[in-house]
Amino acid sequence: MIAQDAQSPQWAKKKFLHDAKVHVQDTGHRTFVQKALGGYFLSRDAQKARYRDWEQARDAASLAKWSAVNRLDELLPLFVANFEANGGQVHWARDAEEARRIILDLVREAKAKAIIKSKCMTSEEIHLNAALEKDGYGVIESDLGEFIQQLRGEPPYHFVFPCMHVRREEISELFGKFLGTPPTNSPEELTMIARRHMRQLYVDADVGITGANFLVAETGQISITENEGNARLTAALPRVHISLSGIEKVVEHLDDLAVLLPMLATAGAGQQMTCYNTLYSGPRRDGECDGPDEMHLVLLDNSRTAILADPEQRDSLHCIRCGACLNVCPIFKNVGGFTYGTTYQGPIGSVITPHLRGLSDWNHLSAASSLCGACSDVCPVRIDIHHHLLHNRRNAARTVPNRWEKFGHQIFVIVASRPWLFAAGGAIFRHTLGMLKRLPVPLLRDWLATRTLPAAPRKSFRQQWRQAGKDSL
Amino acid sequence: MKAAVDTIAAGGMSARDTILLRVREALRLPAPMPHFKSLVPSGGSDIPSPHAGGSSSAGHAGLAILPLDVARPWLPDGGDTPESQLAILANNLEKLRAQMHRVADLSAAADFVLSLARTRDWHRVAYHGHALVEPLLAGVPCATYRVDGADAFDKSALEHCDAGITACDAIVAQTGSILVSSATSGGRALSILPHVHIVVATLDQIVSTLGDALHAAKHRGAGRMPSMLSFITGPSRTGDIERIPRLGAHGPKELILILVG
Numbered sequence: 001m002i003a004q005d006a007q008s009p010q011w012a013k014k015k016f017l018h019d020a021k022v023h024v025q026d027t028g029h030r031t032f033v034q035k036a037l038g039g040y041f042l043s044r045d046a047q048k049a050r051y052r053d054w055e056q057a058r059d060a061a062s063l064a065k066w067s068a069v070n071r072l073d074e075l076l077p078l079f080v081a082n083f084e085a086n087g088g089q090v091h092w093a094r095d096a097e098e099a100r101r102i103i104l105d106l107v108r109e110a111k112a113k114a115i116i117k118s119k120c121m122t123s124e125e126i127h128l129n130a131a132l133e134k135d136g137y138g139v140i141e142s143d144l145g146e147f148i149q150q151l152r153g154e155p156p157y158h159f160v161f162p163c164m165h166v167r168r169e170e171i172s173e174l175f176g177k178f179l180g181t182p183p184t185n186s187p188e189e190l191t192m193i194a195r196r197h198m199r200q201l202y203v204d205a206d207v208g209i210t211g212a213n214f215l216v217a218e219t220g221q222i223s224i225t226e227n228e229g230n231a232r233l234t235a236a237l238p239r240v241h242i243s244l245s246g247i248e249k250v251v252e253h254l255d256d257l258a259v260l261l262p263m264l265a266t267a268g269a270g271q272q273m274t275c276y277n278t279l280y281s282g283p284r285r286d287g288e289c290d291g292p293d294e295m296h297l298v299l300l301d302n303s304r305t306a307i308l309a310d311p312e313q314r315d316s317l318h319c320i321r322c323g324a325c326l327n328v329c330p331i332f333k334n335v336g337g338f339t340y341g342t343t344y345q346g347p348i349g350s351v352i353t354p355h356l357r358g359l360s361d362w363n364h365l366s367a368a369s370s371l372c373g374a375c376s377d378v379c380p381v382r383i384d385i386h387h388h389l390l391h392n393r394r395n396a397a398r399t400v401p402n403r404w405e406k407f408g409h410q411i412f413v414i415v416a417s418r419p420w421l422f423a424a425g426g427a428i429f430r431h432t433l434g435m436l437k438r439l440p441v442p443l444l445r446d447w448l449a450t451r452t453l454p455a456a457p458r459k460s461f462r463q464q465w466r467q468a469g470k471d472s473l
Numbered sequence: 474m475k476a477a478v479d480t481i482a483a484g485g486m487s488a489r490d491t492i493l494l495r496v497r498e499a500l501r502l503p504a505p506m507p508h509f510k511s512l513v514p515s516g517g518s519d520i521p522s523p524h525a526g527g528s529s530s531a532g533h534a535g536l537a538i539l540p541l542d543v544a545r546p547w548l549p550d551g552g553d554t555p556e557s558q559l560a561i562l563a564n565n566l567e568k569l570r571a572q573m574h575r576v577a578d579l580s581a582a583a584d585f586v587l588s589l590a591r592t593r594d595w596h597r598v599a600y601h602g603h604a605l606v607e608p609l610l611a612g613v614p615c616a617t618y619r620v621d622g623a624d625a626f627d628k629s630a631l632e633h634c635d636a637g638i639t640a641c642d643a644i645v646a647q648t649g650s651i652l653v654s655s656a657t658s659g660g661r662a663l664s665i666l667p668h669v670h671i672v673v674a675t676l677d678q679i680v681s682t683l684g685d686a687l688h689a690a691k692h693r694g695a696g697r698m699p700s701m702l703s704f705i706t707g708p709s710r711t712g713d714i715e716r717i718p719r720l721g722a723h724g725p726k727e728l729i730l731i732l733v734g
């Protein structure tokens with residue numbers, strides 16, 4: 001849906017501003033999305049209350065990720081050695097193009113006729129489905145939300161709740177169009193339609209593609225978290241299992257999952273545990289009655305090492321993709337998921353996308369923030385998200401200086417350091433405030449289009465202060 | 474820096490070596506260790522900190538104190554006696570809308586399975602060879618399908634089974650999770666493909682926390698774990714349509730735990 005990078009400068013920013021305006025004015029959409037999140041807040045709070053100390057649990061989760069990310073040089077090779085000892089095959093991909101090529105080669109070698117896939121945001125990041133389809137391979141998204149988005153021809157709206165913006169009537173119509181099912185208004189029946197449709201596809205598929213939530217270094221296992229059972233089926237029935245994961249997903253100990261799995265569930269979806277948390281260590285073993293003959297893991301860098309090289313923002317690699325920061329973000333709730341134009345939406349997406357896809361094109365995301373800090377408050381691994389948005393702004397100002405902004409600040413310094421000039425400027429400003437709206441400055445016009453200017457006070461603050469001082473004597 | 478690494482890489486370096494070199498280069502600058510109030514040894518507090526007594530300095534010296542090998546008294550409670558664990562488990566399973574049936578012995582368990590098969594008019598029930606599972610099928614009034622026999626089983630046939638019966642590795646009171654594995658629960662598909670999943674377990678398989686279950690699995694595996702270990706927490710579910718929770722997305726719509734003893 002999102003056109004690729006070879007476009008006019010600042011295309012991403014222009015698109016963001018345009019889409020944000022459209023979505024902010026669509027109150028029906030905003031109300032619907034906020035209502036959909038209502039249940040999440042209730043169940044999340046109920047589950048958090050079961051923790052004897054949620055804040056200490058956050059500390060522990062954060063520490064587990066910090067210690068793994070900061071020893072990736074040691075733990076990544078350890079994980080790979082253990083995974084290979086279990087019979088899995090590892091493939092390294094420097095970037096998206098290399099990852100797509102590796103997976104296409106594996107699919108070709110497997111002589112795949114049907115591919116089934118479970119939810120994997122990393123595959124969205126590398127636009128895997130489009131590449132598979134271009135080479136003539138059919139691929140079915142099995143997660144209900146992803147399946148709906150695939151039929152709609154849209155990317156996920158929210159990286160945990162892919163179709164939270166879609167109404168049941170639209171899903172009913174969509175299923176009617178593609179699957180020929182009769183219209184229904186019941187979420188239950190819609191879920192069953194997808195279930196029935198998918199069953200035979202699992203049985204027929206010869207390649208299953210999944211993501212990974214954690215890579216356990218000490219045992220060489222990959223951990224996959226899901227609610228529906230579609231990832232379990234995807235890794236159970238096809239002959240070849242391919243998993244795609246970013247290199248930052250490593251944790252050192254199996255035991256770390258005892259903290260991270262429940263916290264991912266609680267922060268992400270308001271559950272005590274996600275329904276299926278599954279550890280895979282390679283293909284079917286001797287003596288096991290099923291499972292794939294081959295298991296491949298594609299380890300993707302794709303600029304993650306650029307984030308790693310920035311100690312200030314390294315903790316953004318601690319992210320476990322729970323999506324909690326999206327759910328509380330006033331910007332996300334108003335502009336919606338698509339406006340971001342990124343694989344990872346919301347506050348964490350605004351932090352990492354400039355690293356993954358270029359600061360000059362994506363810095364505007366860091367400005368799409370009220371800096372309220374709600375994201376940092378809910379992050380289960382304590383990523384300092386809202387400060388990183390400020391760091392991005394600072395870095396952008398260094399690398400792509402905005403001449404007008406700089407000029408403005410210089411003027412301000414001159415004015416603010418001279419009390420007489422400040423007073424004179426203030427007087428002029430108070431008397432011309434009403435005319436601001438009519439000035440042909442785009443920034444001002446946009447700002448004032450949705451805001452009402454207050455009436456200017458007759459006296460300046462300093463005049464009022466002096467007056468108050470006299471009165472109190 | 475990245476440019477320098479990529480210049481080297483252009484000289485025929487493998488993707489693996491390039492990425493590992495980028496990682497090593499990136500980590501030359503240390504990131505500060507997070508500062509947490511709760512991790513400062515609090516002296517007199519009953520709650521042990523994850524690294525009490527450990528060094529609080531940043532850098533690799535400070536890392537040796539991990540893992541957080543303590544009781545984790547800040548996570549949800551899993552109970553410390555068999556009675557409290559059972560009570561927490563029962564409460565969790567009820568909230569998850571999983572069913573739990575306690576029976577005195579295996580013959581009572583077999584009676585229960587028999588009545589299920591009869592009232593629901595099951596045609597075929599899938600199972601695997603296990604001392605707890607096989608006795609349950611003695612009297613069922615329908616066909617049975619064993620998936621871990623000498624030959625590979627037929628996936629379509631398993632898909633048509635009404636229920637799958639398995640044993641498990643452990644049951645976690647803290648979260649109401651049932652740990653199954655490819656080694657002890659009849660492979661990967663039996664516990665996920667049929668519409669109903671019946672788990673039979675003994676009371677002594679209940680553990681307090683996820684940490685306990687993972688610890689036991691690691692030691693049981695003795696360096697070679699089963700190719701799949703899965704924590705099943707309630708029946709399959711989805712909230713993808715308007716965030717309204719629904720059971721039975723792709724996995725079993727019903728999860729029935731039979732506790733023997």
